[in-house]
Amino acid sequence: MAGRWIEQWDPEDRTFWKEKGERIARRNLYFSVLSEHIGFSIWSLWSVMVLFMGPEYGVDPAGKFFLIATATLVGAVIRVPYTFAVARFGGRNWTVFSALTLLLPTGAAFAVMEPGTSYGTFLAVAALTGVGGGNFASSMTNINSFFPLRRKGWALGLNAGGGNIGVPVVQLVGLLVIGLAGAAQPRIVLGVYIPLIVLSALCAALFMDNLAPVRNDTGAAREAAGDPHTWIMSFLYVGTFGSFIGYSFAFGLVLQTQFGRTPLQAASLTFVGPLLGSLVRPVGGSLADRFGGARITLWTFAAMAAATVAVVLASVSGSLPLFLAGFIALFVLSGLGNGSTYKMIPGIFQAKALARGMAGEAAEAYGRRLSGASMGLIGAVGALGGLAINLAFRQSFRTAGTGTGAFVAFLVCYAVCCAVTWAVYLRRPARTAGPAATTETKPQLSYAEV
Incomplete structure (x- = not known):
């Protein structure tokens, strides 16, 4: 696909940034x-579609949780190739292509969304919506290349937060359709999005650019995959983004199943949490720019554990x-943590890089x-946290009829995330004598500022 290419790009050069880069x-x-x-x-379409699926569809709560879990799984896995597609095809070109692929799951859902359709067909169409989850990885990798380090927290937070708002918006559309046309008209939601x-x-074709300096680097991918920090951050992202997307997909179904809400009642509440979580994601990034991402992340996980205790009691x-x-x-807390x-x-x-003696450019x-290469892996693993949440709810409701067991498991996860964040990125190693020890501990100390 032909497109506009920018041959030189140096956002860390303040003169270049001020004159035209920004x-x-x-x-x-x-x-x-x-x-x-x-x-x-x-990607979150089936969190809305299941609200339209009354008894006439013949799908029990466990089956509905599995539908949204399938969409989560495909969206997580597809993030890895989407990450590297930006360098292969260009950010603008891939954005155009990835946007157009969304017509496939939307059109398929429009065709099958009616009673009498087999569960296997619903499952296949739900899997197709995973392509929407891949857009996040390519978008974040692309925007990461455009901004200087001092502005990445804000830029990545705004990019991700604006994307995340797509979850409550589609839920609001579902609410409007249920309220105005009834729970038997799911195709109206799909018709809005085409x-x-x-x-x-x-818009992507007309207003976006490709960056020629961003090239596929299989060495970077291998190096990022071999770096322990990639997998540590993947685990922490499971706790933040995995929570956000998992709860977003499951919230309405939990309200219907555990608290007996009608589709309209559930839809009227479902969008609030994802909306607030999306809006505060740029705030999390900005706070991380100012105080350090590790510090904000630690306090976020501690607060998430406290909120989970309240949910268990409820x-x-x-x-x-x-x-x-x-x-x-x-x-709200998962949104802050996503940004940080x-x-x-x-x-x-x-x-x-600084610990290795590098400097400047x-x-x-x-x-x-390395950060661009790692983001796809981290985003993919983090999204798998959403799969784990939906499977945990499915098992909890199947065995006990409530979500309490799942929430207890989430509480344990947040406690472990707190411990890992503190131990790896905030704990100051004990001082030991000798120049070698001083050199060895310097990189660890610097992580408190990331």
């Missing part, structure tokens, strides 16, 4: 947000108000190279 980067950011926003809406998909692809006592307050707090963890990634690899290039 303007170009911001333009690409805004239209990247639009495309990713629509992608998230399609022209929006075309619009996002057209689940046991059957208190809907307490449940809603705790669950929405989890959404993604800010940590380029900072960690920049710190590694060499350190910056190393940081961009």
Whole structure:
């Protein structure tokens, strides 16, 4: 696909950034947000479709949880190739293509969404929506290349937050359709999104750019996969983004199954948590720019554990108000953590470059190279956390009829995330005598600032 290519790009050069770099980067950011926003809406489509699936569809709650879990799984796995597609085809070109692929799952759902369709068909169509999850990885990798390190927290937070808002928006559309047309008209939701998909692809073609300096680097991919920090950050991202997307997909179904809400009642509450979590993601990135991503991440996990305790108490006592307050707090905190963890990634690899004795452009290039390669892996593993959450809910409801057991498991996970964040990125090693020991501990100390 032909497209506009920028041959030279150096965002760390403040003169270049001020004269033209910032303007170009911001333009690409805004239209990247639009495309990713629509992608998230399609990825989370089945969190809305299951609300339309009454008894006449013949699908029990466990089967509905498995539908949304399937969409989560495919969206997580496809993030890896999407990450490297940006360098292979260009950020603008891939954004156009990935936007147009959203027509496939949307059109397929439009064709099959009616009683009498087999469960296997629903499962296959739900799997197709996973392509919307891949848009996040390519979008974040692309925008990471446009911005200097000092602005990455804000830029990546805004890009991801604007995309994440696609989840509550599609849920709001579902609410409007259920409220105005009834729970027997799911095709209206799908009809709304088909022209929006075309619009996002057209805007990407007209207003975005490809960066020629960003090339596929299989060595970077291998190096990132072999770096322990890639997998540590993947685990932390399971705790933040995995929680956000898993809860977003399951919230309405939990309200229907455990608290007996009608489709309209569930839809009227479902969008609130994902909306707030999406809006605060740029705040998490900005706080990380100012105070350090590791510190914000640690306190976020501690607060998520406290909110989960409230949700467990609400689940046991059957208190809907307490449940809603705790669950929405989890959404807000996961949004903050999403922003702070993604800010940590380029900072960690920049710190590694400095620890290796690099400086200036060499350190910056190393940081961009490794952080870009690692983001796809981290995003994919993090999204698998959403799969784990939906499978945990499915098992908990199947065995006990409530989500309490799943929430207890999530509480343990947040406690482990706290411990890992502190131990790896904030704990200051004990001082030991000798120059060698001082040199060895320096990289560890610098991670507190990422």
